[in-house]
Amino acid sequence: MSVTVAESLGRNLLLRALQPADRALIAPHLEPTELARGAVMFAPGDPVSHITFPCDRTVVAMAITMLDGRTAETATVGREGAVGGVVSQGYLPAFSRAAVQIGGPALRLEAGRLQAAKHASRTLRNLFTRYADCLLAQLLQSVACNALHPIEQRAAKWLLTLHDRLSSDVLPITQDVLAEMLGVRRTYLSGVLRGLHERGMIAVTRGRIAIRDRPALERAACECHGRVRRHFEEVLGAVYLDDGTLVAVDPAAAAAPADGKPPHGKAA
Structure with a gap:
């Protein structure tokens, strides 16, 4: 069942972390959609024209496929984040494949709209930079995990x-x-x-x-799961319950500090 933008905004933790003024910059341009399990959002070489924000239980996996057909996951993105041109100007060719692992609702934003919002707001730009740092940390940890564990x-x-x-x-x-x-x-x-x-x-x-x-x-499990979780908590302000459930992003922690530096001096 499809959902409205207003209903979905609080169901993606990255969007929930936006300050009200920043949310107003992109909310009018968000498009609700339903992602079907197994659907390929983009493949290597495809232009990435949109940023997708999974909502609720929707999960997208990014993977690399070798010439012999073997595939390995590099990152998993759910309601805590976004898939697509988070850092770039958009429309650049994708390097990996992004496929829907668990289907469900999502919000889509045209890449140019996000870039315009970043130019207009330092706090919004800071939040997405922090998320990109966390996603990079997940990718780097995945490389080490696949090689060593x-x-x-x-x-x-x-x-x-x-x-x-x-x-x-x-x-x-x-x-x-x-x-x-x-x-x-x-x-x-x-x-x-x-x-x-x-x-x-x-x-x-x-x-x-x-x-x-x-x-x-x-x-x-290896230490990789805990290390990535801690990085999300410290850099983005993510909150985990005792049972492991990712429940919120703290808007105060997600806001840009006065000096523009991430909290605790963290970096990927």
Whole structure:
């Protein structure tokens, strides 16, 4: 079911973090849309003409596909952020593929509209720069994780990342999709998930993976999930509940300080 812009503004945490004056700069130009699961938003080489803000449980995965057809996820974006020309002037060719992992509502903004708003407002520009810093941190951590950590830790990290964004213990994700995102064969992943299942951390059913013991899953994961979370908290003001749910972005933390520097001296 489609939603209006007014209904969706508070359902994306990056938009919620905007100051009222900044929100007024872009709200008239936001377009509500529904993203279908599996839809490719852009592929390598495509011009990126819009910024998309996932709302509620909508999740988009960015991935790189090699010449031999193998694919690996580089970043996951949900209601905490945006996909597209966040930093650039827009219309530049995409480097990765962005595909809808969990379908649902979203808001779209033409790239030129965001650039005009950035030129008009320092605080809006500062917020999107901070978000870009956090997204870059996620990408850099993903590179290190893929190179250094075993598949069980990476699978646990990936499940925690999705759990953060959905506010639900039941993750509507198949083993095929998870295997593709992790860049491994499904048969190999099945053995990894069976081990997590036998240790009581998850329950695997057809087309679903349910989180049963999040604290244990956090212990089984590598440090990458926690490092990215802390960076979002410190740079963007994101707030996580004890169960891992990402619930808010603090507008005060998201606003530009008087000296224009990020809080705590943080940078990617």
